Amino acid sequence: xxxxxxxxxxxxxxxxxxxxxxxxxxxxxxxxxxxxxxxxxxxxxxxxxxxxxxxxxxxxxxxxxxxxxxxxxxxxxxxxxxxxxxxxxxxxxxxxxxxxxxxxxxxxxxxxxxxxxxxxxxxxxxxxxxxxxxxxxxxxxxxxxxxxxxxxxxxxxxxxxxxxxxxxxxxxxxxxxxxxxxxxxxxxxxxxxxxxxxxxxxxxxxxxxxxxxxxxxxxxxxxxxxxxxxxxxxxxxxxxxxxxxxxxxxxxxxxxxxxxxxxxxxxxxxxxxxxxxxxxxxxxxxxxxxxxxxxxxxxxxxxxxxxxxxxxxxxxxxxxxxxxxxxxxxxxxxxxxxxxxxxxxxxxxxxxxxxxxxxxxxxxxxxxxxxxxxxxxxxxxxxxxxxxxxxxxxxxxxxxxxxxxxxxxxxxxxxxxxxxxxxxxxxxxxxxxxxxxxxxxxxxxxxxxxxxxxxxxxxxxxxxxxxxxxxxxxxxxxxxxxxxxxxxxxxxxxxxxxxxxxxxxxxxxxxxxxxxxxxxxxxxxxxxxxxxxxxxxxxxxxxxxxxxxxxxxxxxxxxxxxxxxxxxxxxxxxxxxxxxxxxxxxxxxxxxxxxxxxx
Amino acid sequence: xxxxxxxxxxxxxxxxxxxxxxxxxxxxxxxxxxxxxxxxxxxxxxxxxxxxxxxxxxxxxxxxxxxxxxxxxxxxxxxxxxxxxxxxxxxxxxxxxxxxxxxxxxxxxxxxxxxxxxxxxxxxxxxxxxxxxxxxxxxxxxxxxxxxxxxxxxxxxxxxxxxxxxxxxxxxxxxxxxxxxxxxxxxxxxxxxxxxxxxxxxxxxxxxxxxxxxxxxxxxxxxxxxxxxxxxxxxxxxxxxx
Numbered sequence: 001x002x003x004x005x006x007x008x009x010x011x012x013x014x015x016x017x018x019x020x021x022x023x024x025x026x027x028x029x030x031x032x033x034x035x036x037x038x039x040x041x042x043x044x045x046x047x048x049x050x051x052x053x054x055x056x057x058x059x060x061x062x063x064x065x066x067x068x069x070x071x072x073x074x075x076x077x078x079x080x081x082x083x084x085x086x087x088x089x090x091x092x093x094x095x096x097x098x099x100x101x102x103x104x105x106x107x108x109x110x111x112x113x114x115x116x117x118x119x120x121x122x123x124x125x126x127x128x129x130x131x132x133x134x135x136x137x138x139x140x141x142x143x144x145x146x147x148x149x150x151x152x153x154x155x156x157x158x159x160x161x162x163x164x165x166x167x168x169x170x171x172x173x174x175x176x177x178x179x180x181x182x183x184x185x186x187x188x189x190x191x192x193x194x195x196x197x198x199x200x201x202x203x204x205x206x207x208x209x210x211x212x213x214x215x216x217x218x219x220x221x222x223x224x225x226x227x228x229x230x231x232x233x234x235x236x237x238x239x240x241x242x243x244x245x246x247x248x249x250x251x252x253x254x255x256x257x258x259x260x261x262x263x264x265x266x267x268x269x270x271x272x273x274x275x276x277x278x279x280x281x282x283x284x285x286x287x288x289x290x291x292x293x294x295x296x297x298x299x300x301x302x303x304x305x306x307x308x309x310x311x312x313x314x315x316x317x318x319x320x321x322x323x324x325x326x327x328x329x330x331x332x333x334x335x336x337x338x339x340x341x342x343x344x345x346x347x348x349x350x351x352x353x354x355x356x357x358x359x360x361x362x363x364x365x366x367x368x369x370x371x372x373x374x375x376x377x378x379x380x381x382x383x384x385x386x387x388x389x390x391x392x393x394x395x396x397x398x399x400x401x402x403x404x405x406x407x408x409x410x411x412x413x414x415x416x417x418x419x420x421x422x423x424x425x426x427x428x429x430x431x432x433x434x435x436x437x438x439x440x441x442x443x444x445x446x447x448x449x450x451x452x453x454x455x456x457x458x459x460x461x462x463x464x465x466x467x468x469x470x471x472x473x474x475x476x477x478x479x480x481x482x483x484x485x486x487x488x489x490x491x492x493x494x495x496x497x498x499x500x501x502x503x504x505x506x507x508x509x510x511x512x513x514x515x516x517x518x519x520x521x522x523x524x525x526x527x528x529x530x531x532x533x534x535x536x537x538x539x540x541x542x543x544x545x546x547x548x549x550x551x552x553x554x555x556x557x558x559x560x561x562x563x564x565x566x567x568x569x570x571x572x573x574x575x576x577x578x579x580x581x582x583x584x585x586x587x588x589x590x591x592x593x594x595x596x597x598x599x
Numbered sequence: 600x601x602x603x604x605x606x607x608x609x610x611x612x613x614x615x616x617x618x619x620x621x622x623x624x625x626x627x628x629x630x631x632x633x634x635x636x637x638x639x640x641x642x643x644x645x646x647x648x649x650x651x652x653x654x655x656x657x658x659x660x661x662x663x664x665x666x667x668x669x670x671x672x673x674x675x676x677x678x679x680x681x682x683x684x685x686x687x688x689x690x691x692x693x694x695x696x697x698x699x700x701x702x703x704x705x706x707x708x709x710x711x712x713x714x715x716x717x718x719x720x721x722x723x724x725x726x727x728x729x730x731x732x733x734x735x736x737x738x739x740x741x742x743x744x745x746x747x748x749x750x751x752x753x754x755x756x757x758x759x760x761x762x763x764x765x766x767x768x769x770x771x772x773x774x775x776x777x778x779x780x781x782x783x784x785x786x787x788x789x790x791x792x793x794x795x796x797x798x799x800x801x802x803x804x805x806x807x808x809x810x811x812x813x814x815x816x817x818x819x820x821x822x823x824x825x826x827x828x829x830x831x832x833x834x835x836x837x838x839x840x841x
Contacts (some may be wrong), residue, residue, distance in 0.1 A: 047653065048712035050755055051661040101735075104618075108736040111724040111787055113744070113751045120738025148752065155751075159723035170711045190732060193703050193711075222656040258658040267762060313602075314630040345659065345677050347632055461644035504649035505618050509705040513648040 005445040005508075007188070008196040013039040015424055016186060017166075018174045018229065022054035022150070022413040023392025023420075025166070027375075032164030038428075041200060042161060043169040043189055045209070045224050049158040053210055053222045054413065057150025058339060059263035060125060060595030061410035064325030069104050069513075070132050071139055072269035072420065073097045077581065078293070078591045079139075082407060083129045083292055084366075084401025085542035085552060086594045087559070089578035092373045092397040096415045098290075100241025103415050104143065112156040113145045126266055129292040129405040129599075134591050138290065147261055147339045151362030153410055157417075172198075173228055174195035175444040175518070177205065177236050177388070178437060184377075184388035185434050188444045190518075195509030199440055203431035204424045207390040208417075212526045214519075216362035216476065217468035218317070220259035229394045231522035233239070233369050234529070235443065238379050239561040240397045241575060242367030244527065244533035247404055247543040248477050250296035252361025254312050254319045256346045260358060261339050262406045265289040267331050270323045271300065272355065273308035279320075287599045294403050294543045295599065297360035301477045304359075309482040312357055321355035361476055366404055366543065368396035370561060370575060375420030375479050381575035387427070391420045398559065401577075402542025423447045448508075451517045454504060456500030460516045463498050467491070467520075467527055475531050480547045484535040488528065492568050495524050529562040532570040536560070542597075559596065604629055604680050604690055608638065610650065611695040613702045622693075623647075635675035635683070635694075637735050639706075651705040659818060662756025663778055666706050667695040672758035674818045697761040699772070713757050716775040720797065722781060725790035737787050747784035750777050750826050752819045757812035768807035771797070773813040773823045780826045783835040804830050 013507050015031055017024045020042040046052060064073045081088055082341075108114065108122075115123040124140040132139040145152040161168075167191065174186040177521075178199070186201040209229035213221025230240050249259040250271075251540045270278050271289060283299035284291035291299075301319050303309060309318035324332070324340065331341045332352055343349045343356045369390040370378040375397070377388040392413055399412045474487040496522055503513045537560065539553035540546050563571035582592035608625045626643050639652045654664035657676040665676040669687050675694075684690055696706045700713040731738055753774055760772040779798055782788045798804050804827050813823035829835065 046655050046661070048714045048755070050714075051655050051663050051710075053656060053661075055754075056658065056660050057716055058657050105735045109727065109730070109787075111727075111782070111785065112749070116739055116741050117745060118741060119765070120740050122736070145751075148660070151754070152751070155722070161719075162718050168711075193709065212699040222661070224655050241757055256634065256658060314632050342658065346679070348679060348681065413648040459644055459648060461640065461648065467645065504647065509615050510707060511649075512704075513802070516648075 005197065005448055007199045007441050009198045010201070010436060011041065011198055011356070012201040013041045013535055014204065014428055015040045015204050016200050017042045017206045017208060018187065019208035019210055019392065019394065020049035020158070020168060021052035021208060021210050021392060022154050022157050022163070022410065023417045024206065025049055026414045026417025027206055027208065027391055027421040027424070028166045029164055030168065030418045031156065031425055034422065034425045040142060040166045041169055041202070042166045043172050043174065045171065045173050045228070047170055049161065050154060052154055053225060054157070054260070055154040056222065057410055058147040058155070058259065058261035060144035060149050060407045061104065062125060062127065062130060062141040062407035063104045063143070063411060064141060066098065067476055069314040071141060074588055075134060075139065076130070076141065078134050079130050080399070080405060080593060081333060081592055082135070082597055083084070083403055083405040085403055085597050086557070087398070087401030087577055089398050090581040091578045092399050092579055095373055095419070096412060099415050100411055103418055106231050107153060107156050107414060110156055110160055113152045115144055115146055123265065127406040128262055128290045130407070143365050144298050147263060147336050150410060153414065166309060169370040173518070174209070174232055175447070175559065177232055178440050178442065179236070180434050180437060183386040188441050190444070192510055192515055195507065195511065197441060197444060199436055201433045201436060203387070203428040203433060205388050206420060206424065207388070207394055208392045209394045211267050211365050211393040212523070215360045215468065215523050215530065217357060217465070217469050217472040218252060219257050219362040220249055221362065226519040226522050227526045228519070228522050229390065230369060231525045234525055234564050237376070237565055238369060238385065239563045239573060240367060240529055241370035241559050242398065242402070242533065243529040243559055244537055244544050244560065245366035245402045245542065246362060246530065247366060248297040248360045249291060249293055249363030250300055251322055251358040253342055253346055254317050254359050255315045255358040257361050257362070258342055258346055260322065260342060260356070261336070261361065264324060264339060266449070267336060268327055271296070272321045272323050273303045274310045275308065276321070279308070281301050281312070284599050286390055291599045292403060292405065294545070297477055298545060300360050310357065317359055319357040319359040322358045323355055323591050324351040325353065340476055348466040362405055362472070362476070364409060365393055366396065366398065366400040366402060368394050370559070371395050371397050373397060373414060373419070374423040376423065380573065389420050389424060393418045394404065399559040402544055441585065447521070448518070450499070451503060451514060452506050454500050455502045458497055458501035460498065460501055460513060460520055463494055463501070464516065464520050464523065467494050467523060471527050475534055477546055479534050481535060484531050487531050488535070488568065491524060491528050491531065495567055498524065498531060525567070528568060529570055533560045533562050533572070536572055554594065602631060603630065604684055606638065606680060607691045609691070610706065612650070612705050615704055628703060629680045631679070631681035631824055633680050635668070635678040639675065651707050653707045658753060663752040665697050665756040665758050665761070666771050667697055667761065668692050672761040672816050674756060674758070677818060683822045687775040699760045699767055700758045710757070713760070714755065716771050717755055717778055720771060720775040720779040721794070722778040722782065724785070724788050725793060726788070728787050728789045739786055743786060747781050747820050750781045752821055753777060754819060756818060758816045759819060762812040764808055764810045765806045769802060771802045773807070773827060776804050776830065777823055777826050780830050780835070798830050
């Protein structure tokens with residue numbers, strides 16, 4: 001190594017956006033529309049914002065079309081509330097649902113591509129958990145671009161960001177947030193390509209780093225979804241909300257873990273066990289394959305647990321089948337061309353003729369950095385950190401509570417992206433840049449020096465895989481107190497093992513081993529608070545399912561706030577669930593009390 | 600089909616600290632449906648953590664893992680071991696970075712530089728056409744969209760640019776050209792002149808030699824050459840076209 005680590009460049013800007021996926025760049029675009037000429041830096045971990053994981057979303061994005069006589073915003077609010085297992089915040093639900101269609105139009109008007117009907121209107125499809133008339137009939141609420149809706153949205157977001165003049169900082173990560181008198185004033189970045197540390201002073205900082213699915217072995221999340229902002233927030237002494245609220249998507253393709261969209265089931269795909277029995281009838285007699293994700297996931301895992309799964313020898317993973325053989329050629333070849341093609345591409349199977357192997361896979365984190373309905377980051381349930389905002393999957397406002405409905409995540413990205421952008425513009429109006437604090441970078445350098453100086457045995461990738469296996473086995477779809485206690489012990493050991501591993505190379509320039517070492521620390525942090533949150537929540541709610549506490553309990557009608565300043569020592573706080581729609585007492589308010597979640 | 604294959608990967612390495620370039624050979628036993636990204640990961644975990652390679656989504660939707668395997672640009676996340684053995688007729692593979700931008704380390708290239716061309720092509724709507732009266736959005740018939748829809752599936756993996764026989768220095772490149780052509784075909788775009796100026800400029804589509812290498816290698820199976828041909832002909836709009 002030789003040289004002491006240091007900040008090599010000092011930058012400043014009006015707004016620093018960390019994470020340039022759909023949420024981060026929708027926010028950036030809003031800032032530049034409202035305040036043309038503002039200097040906005042958008043940091044992305046990937047090589048270009050277009051590579052962000054938003055682009056992986058497939059089936060659709062929902063919003064209530066005002067011209068649809070069968071649909072109403074109140075129905076969508078109800079579906080979201082019920083789907084969340086009564087733990088979404090109703091102020092946020094109302095705000096997002098009411099603006100959904102207008103914001104969708106913002107995207108369409110700026111060139112987003114959609115699948116259309118003959119007359120030119122937007123085509124629509126139905127998705128699990130979305131209904132009209134408070135659960136009475138399925139609702140056609142999701143618009144889409146074939147099976148690449150996320151890509152089309154991501155393209156529009158980054159294109160608008162380019163048009164508006166956002167400066168991108170690619171292949172870079174945030175390692176430390178900077179504060180002065182309790183206000184966030186910027187961050188330290190690590191630019192991997194150059195191997196350099198950079199300080200950025202900003203009037204406002206927006207965290208938008210996406211999900212953390214790499215905590216689990218079986219996941220649909222990309223290689224880069226390691227929850228970086230969550231770990232940085234924890235290290236700054238602030239909380240992560242509902243870390244235990246993790247969603248498992250029913251149909252990950254066995255092996256690569258690639259998501260096979262819910263659209264496959266809405267088009268008529270049937271789940272079958274090893275005896276080819278269509279088992280969903282047993283678990284959700286009414287909605288069957290279209291029941292919400294957590295219910296379908298647990299049904300699949302139950303089948304596998306009771307010996308009705310099939311073992312894939314190459315990946316040593318048990319799975320069930322999705323039967324797409326009855327779907328018309330038009331669906332395979334046109335409507336769901338890409339997803340149907342995934343099976344051919346990634347497992348060499350022809351879905352028109354053969355059964356396809358699927359397994360419930362970690363998919364989405366409902367929890368995240370706690371924010372207000374404007375995306376302001378909170379340090380406690382009623383106190384914000386001025387200058388710091390969070391949006392997208394890394395944040396939790398909370399629109400999804402303990403279970404997210406399909407197509408609601410893309411909706412959240414661009415609506416909250418807009419709201420946060422507006423709030424940021426307001427915030428920086430009177431803002432000014434401060435001086436760089438003397439201690440800026442200390443946290444980062446102490447962390448990275450340890451990585452570079454370690455001289456023991458081991459392999460970072462191997463430890464990462466062990467952690468992922470552990471989390472899938474013990475903190476996955478079915479959770480139990482004693483197993484999670486064991487998991488926490490194992491995590492402590494894994495972290496100790498990671499600490500001594502000598503890196504293959506001591507350079508800082510595009511050193512993948514160093515990058516993964518840092519990511520591993522982030523993953524281990526998130527794994528720990530997820531496990532602790534799940535351990536203490538002695539009930540089942542949405543995606544969080546306890547074998548030893550199978551029912552929802554009103555004792556836990558709150559959000560978890562998890563703090564961790566020393567590894568393994570997790571302090572838990574609470575944030576109340578907002579029930580303002582119910583409390584307002586208007587028409588239909590009875591649907592917004594704590595209702596049972598049955599489909 | 601065999602259950603397992605003994606694979607040799609000769610990977611081109613580059614160390615930016617010493618500026619040295621060399622080929623390094625790695626041997627692995629691999630199951631038939633493992634992908635090349637899985638092999639790279641296994642090399643990191645089992646043999647050599649210092650090997651740097653790019654990937655993100657690992658399901659063919661981000662294009663970060665484009666590499667050259669035995670001379671052909673492709674996505675490493677989509678290349679299954681058994682298909683590679685079948686298609687290339689060998690168990691020995693030469694893996695190199697794509698040639699469209701400077702190498703940062705090993706298989707990782709500086710895509711920021713490569714994307715400059717895409718940005719120059721202005722992939723957004725430069726000037727939005729007025730909305731139809733009483734409508735909050737543009738009404739586009741499936742027939743209209745069909746003409747350019749395939750091109751919207753481009754993920755900018757730059758495989759086409761790598762395969763292109765025109766010089767990277769002088770030609771804006773097939774994917775960047777296509778980004779502009781899509782918007783010329785999109786009825787929502789009003790700015791035509793600026794786009795045509797770029798496409799017919801010194802770095803524009805007349806640099807294309809019509810080899811169709813772009814269409815041949817595109818992992819999304821987009822007929823890139825078709826779109827460039829449309830542009831050469833000026834046939835951006837449908838039958839009633841302008």
